[in-house]
Amino acid sequence: MASINSDSYSEQELLEQFKGAINLIEDPISNIRIITKNTVISDDDYKSMMKFLSKELNVRVEAYNSDDQTKPWLSINSGDPQITEDLSVRHLAKTQPYNDKKLQSWDTLTQEQTDKLTTESQKTKPDLANHDHQILFQTESDDNVKDSTLKLAFKHPTQTTIVQMQKDGTHRVVYGTQLKDITGKVKMVAVGYGREAEDGTQTLGGRSVDELSANITTISQELNTDATTIKHVSLVGCNLASNNPTDDNTSTYGAEMLQQLEQTGVESMSARSEYVAIGPDGRKLTSSTGTSEWKHKDSKAKTHYSFNELTGEVESRVYNSEGTLVRYNGTHLSNNNSQYQINIALQLSDNETVRNATNALTRKHPGNSYIAKIDDNGNLAVYDLSGNEVSLNVDGKYRINVVAHGSEMEAIGLKNLPSMLPTYKKNSK
Template identity: 30%
Template sequence: TGGTKTVYSWDTDKGGMSQKTETVKSHSGVLKNPLINLNEEIQRLEELLKSTSEKQSKHSDLLSRTLYAFRAFHEVREYELGFYHSDLKAFKLNFDEHLRTNPNSEIIGELNRINVVLQDFITDIEAQDLRRTEQSVQQSVLLVREKYEATKVLEVGDKVIELKRIRGWLLSLSSRSSEMHEQLEQDIAIEHEIQVAKESQTELEQWDTSEIRQGRTTDPFVGYKRQVIIMTENDPDIIQSTSYLAEKYPDNTTIVRMDKNGNYKVVYGLKLNEIPKGDIKVVINAHGNPGGIRNRSIEEIAEHISIIDRAVGKDSGVRKVSLVACSLGGDYVKILLPELRKKGVSNTKVSVRLVPVIVDADGRKIMSNSVEGISGKYRSNALKKTYAFNEKGEIIPVDSYTDEHYDVSLSIDKDGSPKIERIYGNKRLSELKGPLKVFVKAESFSETEQMLHQFKDVLPSGASIAHLSIKTPKDNDWFAQGNVLQQTQNLDNFGERLNASIVVYSDSEDAQVSLAARNRDSGVRIIKGDTCFIKDPLMLKNAMVILELGGSESNQQYLEFRGDDFDADIHVEIFHEGVNQVPMTRETLKNLDLISQVTQQSIADIDIIVSTTENLGHYLELVKALSDKYKVTITVHKEIESGASVEWLSKTPQDSDVIVRTPPHLAETQPHNDKKLQDWDTPNQEQI
């Protein structure tokens, strides 16, 4: 209309029509989003995809991608549309090619209609782009910077894709003026970012993996929406312990591999932007020492945590950080907390271990300190510290083992009845439902069990005790009496009667047993010092498995057995791992004496399974020492790649010396190895 409009009206005085020409007001600054009315198209596509008929199956992938694109563009802001022009044109070309190769489709009408809609969108965007003002260009510059900042919390694969997209936008904007080109060049080193992200992506994808066991009966996860475990390096111990931590709460865990640059890859669980809104717990699983976390500065650790905090989005936040690294010390946290606050993570508390820490197979963290005579300690206020900011902005110590993340906290009242100390979320007893995680301040074994049965009886229908965390008093050690076999059976019976998993630990720093745990599959673990006794109902009867981890300042051993049904001499298997973890001969002899805490049956024979044949002298000495003491057959087997093993050393009571056999893959060529096939018709005894 040339910027004018004609207004018609009825003139009552003249008794006829009148008209006048007016200038049209300009609304170019408030352009309508041409993709805003996509609801109808989205609904039609959804209906089309619901059909499972054969005629549409070959189109389902294209239609699904179109639906995804329409949904995405429906959320795009008006001034962002120009950035997606090239993506939309590329998608349109793919759609055209699909139509060309399927000209006789039974839904060709729908496909042609969608193709027209796509072309209309492209035309509208191009027209809109021509009308852009200088103000909208500046707005686009701000948008590019905003999106560039957003890439810093994306998973590395998505980060590479988004950085490449931003590079295209930068080229488009930079072409508009040299001044804008220089401005953006100074702000964003996009090519370098893409290269670093691609290198990180390749590296992170090559890290070793460990399978997370599913289907196990696990503890309820209370107090946080999710735990995010950050692995800082491709290390076998870190990978294994991460699996143990995840298996404790498999349905509430996300595992992230993260490099020094903060680039990360989610390898288990929900993506960070898919985590439900709420409080998040971050676990840094790394090697450490009094100097800090290996290969990471405090600033880098703070940035790692900040990335998680930003990636989970609004209405969520990191409320707890657990540093599962050895011997960091409290000063580390006092430096870390201010760094976190600088990066916007201020409402959190951070826990640290002051001594070496091991994650056991149940995902529990065991601390040790041989200098102070404390070994294998679980839940020690002396060995673990937690800090947070108070209201004045001061860093203060807080309780490391607060009961806030249990559904119910109980103690025993004077009359022996259950006393409810706290219910999570300030709920009423009648509001409890589902499997409950319960903390108990215990008294004697019998008093505690009696109280728990009373509590079980008053629970509302639909609520049940699933897991018990029991803290025993200093003057009432549940494990001071009886041998290990009796103790494991007592704890198993206790848990079976309540149908719950159980963890028992003492309030005393010098208790005989630092941790006793019972799973709902009747598996029991009791840790005494450096020894872990394991009752496994899946074990063979009349057998004992010993895993020895020696060769360092902290020797550890695991003794595994089926239960209390020993009725014959026992078969013993001893497992040794790498050459650097082989214990001294005297340590192995000492560990075999521990069998007497489980059974008085004699040893029938001993098999030793090793991963390497490098330490021949040690094993010759060990076999002879065991043979002299127990007067039974001793055999050493070498593990091979197939998971099987081959006999390496042996000695029976009748043998005067240890017999050495060369494993097949190390064997030297013998004359009969080179015989032709026809010469093997009548092999000699050596060939057999």
């Protein structure tokens, strides 16, 4: 096995280096190991280089991170058409203690990485969903955290600012619009390793809830509050939410964080309950084991936090892939349950679109959902999902979804609709 450090070699230069080394070795070479920092060049360039070397030298080629040489994150056998990528090597969970390095010793972006961002920004990219800009907050100097942050930036390069910040709040912008010049609705994405601290509490990027919320507040204070505000925070690290098979199954990290950030204008937060890795295309992938079966948009691995409009308390929700609520405030819900005792869909017309929407809503919780209709004379009738008229008691916590076209809402009058609901409750007993 031959091993070199390849921070700045071209493919042809690497080939010549290996040929020279092979000529000095009497025994045949079957495996080449490349050890390098994974942020020095892009993933695509690594893959191209490894395919080239494997083909030219007829050997297996492996790429290892310089800070984790236990298993390769990229590998290819001679004759294989594709590179094998092992995301388990690059997920955002770690047992080693956080290294609180001073910011001046952190690696900033290389020229190649900056050029890559420039190239990506000239391509047609999807817009950020529900936000005008994102601030990617790199919490650690670690190569994998930096690489994961960069991959997230490649997905929306023209709508991204990258901030590097050490734990005490010292920070710098290394890419994108300066904080004071950002406008519109902003999403903050904190990227780092999910770890347990010595006292057993959860951390992200070596930060407790107090420390990370203070860091986010520092960034928000540099924004032009007349032009923008941070509305959502995404915590991108492993095992930060409850329903967690690998670490803390009672974690309240996200809920406590949102509560502390309420005064800054943050309205919602999300965290993952499984291992997290960032794919080459910038997509967030999750796995319950951290070794296999990586999934994109696995809804059950993501916990959503928001404020209850009435009480102001933080609520948590987890949905399945069909959009059905399966966990509310830490409690698993059965197929016939939700956080409400009764779910009622008030169907205002018999239009096909309205009927279909009503049916879709009630199917989410078939065991405690009902359809209500008002006839031409203003009489109310309530039906179960089999179409049988029922006498319904709506005591307790209930929800009413009003389903109609906008014109139908307008005909009733949006101002009159709230006054109808108490009468509706009274008449449905």
